[in-house]
Amino acid sequence: DTAVSQTPKYLVTQMGNDKSIKCEQNLGHDTMYWYKQDSKKFLKIMFSYNNKELIINETVPNRFSPKSPDKAHLNLHINSLELGDSAVYFCASYLAGGPNTGELFFGEGSRLTVL
Amino acid sequence: DQQVKQNSPSLSVQEGRISILNCDYTNSMFDYFLWYKKYPAEGPTFLISISSIKDKNEDGRFTVFLNKSAKHLSLHIVPSQPGDSAVYFCAAPLAYKYIFGTGTRLKVLA
Numbered sequence: 001d002t003a004v005s006q007t008p009k010y011l012v013t014q015m016g017n018d019k020s021i022k023c024e025q026n027l028g029h030d031t032m033y034w035y036k037q038d039s040k041k042f043l044k045i046m047f048s049y050n051n052k053e054l055i056i057n058e059t060v061p062n063r064f065s066p067k068s069p070d071k072a073h074l075n076l077h078i079n080s081l082e083l084g085d086s087a088v089y090f091c092a093s094y095l096a097g098g099p100n101t102g103e104l105f106f107g108e109g110s111r112l113t114v115l
Numbered sequence: 116d117q118q119v120k121q122n123s124p125s126l127s128v129q130e131g132r133i134s135i136l137n138c139d140y141t142n143s144m145f146d147y148f149l150w151y152k153k154y155p156a157e158g159p160t161f162l163i164s165i166s167s168i169k170d171k172n173e174d175g176r177f178t179v180f181l182n183k184s185a186k187h188l189s190l191h192i193v194p195s196q197p198g199d200s201a202v203y204f205c206a207a208p209l210a211y212k213y214i215f216g217t218g219t220r221l222k223v224l225a
Contacts, residue, residue: 004158031211043159043204043215056212090158094211101166103149104206104213106158 003027006091006107013081014115020077021110023091031055032074033092033104034066043090049074081114088112118142119207121216129224134192136219138205141186145207150179150190153202153218162203163190195223 004025013019025032033056034046048056049068063079078085088111092104120139128134138148146167151159165172165179165188172179178191192199200223205216 033213035215041202041218043218045212045214048211050211092158092213094213101147101208103161103164104159106151106160108156108158 002107004091004093004105004107006089006110008110009108010111010113012113012115015081015083017081018077018079019081019112020075021089021091021112022073022075023107024073025091025093025105026072027093027095027105028072029093029095029105030071031094032068032071033094034074034076035090035092035106037088037090037109039087047074047076078112081112083114086112086114117217118145119205119214119216121203121205121219123219124217125220125222127222127224128195130197131194134190134195134199134221134223136190136192136203136205136221138188138190138216139186140188140207142207142209143186144209147208148179148181148188149206149208149213150177151204151206151215152199153204159204192221195221197223197225199223 031050033048047066052068065077068074088109090109091107149164150162152162153159163177181188202218202220204218
């Protein structure tokens with residue numbers, strides 16, 4: 001029973017298209033994240049939601065729009081895809097016992113390839 | 116501005132020997148640190164953590180050491196096993212934002 005699940009795992013699409021990646025966690029956590037791992041393998045935070053409220057929004061192009069319909073789901077929609085958006089996107093969740101404690105639980109990642 | 120740095124992109128160790136992975140940080144506000152392990156095509160998984168009130172935390176073959184004055188932490192794996200071959204990330208949270216190092220690829224040779 002997967003704790004943090006992402007779909008799709010692989011996504012190949014053309015430049016200019018719009019695509020979504022879905023994430024669901026069954027851990028009962030309050031806070032969810034999207035991270036991007038680029039070609040240099042850096043794990044960079046993009047967004048975080050706590051109980052459906054946006055709490056972290058890094059310098060991400062506004063073509064990226066997260067949506068959290070409830071605290072168990074955090075989806076990522078990307079408009080007008082560009083070549084540089086090719087990366088692995090990881091969803092993660094966290095039980096907010098405090099701002100600087102606890103660990104993140106990651107999904108398996110969604111590899112996006114833009115042609 | 117990379118606040119969490121792992122200066123060794125890769126490390127090879129013989130099976131049975133000790134693996135030492137290093138991590139440096141620049142922000143003195145960090146007070147909790149984590150190590151994650153990542154296999155190919157999988158998400159990172161939590162390995163071990165340490166609070167800044169401690170200088171050592173041990174869990175089986177894994178020990179993390181923290182030197183606050185040097186802003187340095189290290190992960191020791193002993194004895195190393197082939198299944199430990201993975202990419203290891205150190206991370207530190209600040210106000211819910213978990214900042215990751217660039218990772219060190221460990222290869223344990225049988």
